[in-house]
Amino acid sequence: MKIKEQTITFNKQQLILNNQRSIFWKSEKTLILSDLHLGKAAHFRKHGIAIPMDTTIADLNRLERLVDYYQPVQVIVVGDLVHAGINQEVLLLEQFKTRYPTLLLHLVKGNHDRLSKQMTDRFNIHQHDEIFELQQIQFKHHPIDAEDQSSFRISGHLHPGVSIVIPPRRQLRLPCFMVSDHQIILPAFSKFTGLDSKELSTAYQCYAITDDLIFPIQKNRL
Numbered sequence: 001m002k003i004k005e006q007t008i009t010f011n012k013q014q015l016i017l018n019n020q021r022s023i024f025w026k027s028e029k030t031l032i033l034s035d036l037h038l039g040k041a042a043h044f045r046k047h048g049i050a051i052p053m054d055t056t057i058a059d060l061n062r063l064e065r066l067v068d069y070y071q072p073v074q075v076i077v078v079g080d081l082v083h084a085g086i087n088q089e090v091l092l093l094e095q096f097k098t099r100y101p102t103l104l105l106h107l108v109k110g111n112h113d114r115l116s117k118q119m120t121d122r123f124n125i126h127q128h129d130e131i132f133e134l135q136q137i138q139f140k141h142h143p144i145d146a147e148d149q150s151s152f153r154i155s156g157h158l159h160p161g162v163s164i165v166i167p168p169r170r171q172l173r174l175p176c177f178m179v180s181d182h183q184i185i186l187p188a189f190s191k192f193t194g195l196d197s198k199e200l201s202t203a204y205q206c207y208a209i210t211d212d213l214i215f216p217i218q219k220n221r222l
Helices: 040-046 054-070 092-099 117-123
Strands: 005-010 013-018 022-025 030-033 074-077 104-108 125-128 132-134 137-139 153-155 161-166 170-179 183-185 205-209 214-217
Touching: 005 214, 022 054, 030 054, 054 092, 092 117, 117 125, 161 205
Parallel strands: 030 074, 074 104, 104 125, 137 153, 153 183
Antiparallel strands: 005 013, 013 022, 022 030, 132 137, 161 170, 170 183, 170 205, 205 214
């Protein structure tokens, strides 16, 4: 796994975006991600759609490698840690927590999360129903309007993507970070998700990602 980075300033804080669909906040020793959707493949299999468990295992393996690389003291998941209730794939999270017993795991509840207090206690998850705030940066699953300047917010939910044209006439859709002066919208951490690549507001700078790269997209190309 290659880790490529792009450093930005957000509310006077230095944040490191990376091509592995997360942000590292070095001064706070915090890894930030959204939309892991654990158990989604198992949920599909339950309803007769043959999706292998490999997708979930690959996502968790990538998370482990990011934790090993950055050595954070905490991880903030900005919603949709779990896709639809507890199943065998969700229980893999318990193995992850066993490997990193001192790692704090914060979950800002998303529209898919259905974890009971019993399960958050079992996984040692600090769940926040609406907003978690750190150094005057809010973490909330749903984004605010692009032009809203009432707060500084990091969100998920949209699974943002961007369409670019490569020669000769091929269109390529890539996940991306969307960054404005007051908001960052994270790409979905899970690769087993769709992409919303509708036209973006020019208030956002887009950083497209591949397995090997992270790069800004000129606003006039959006």
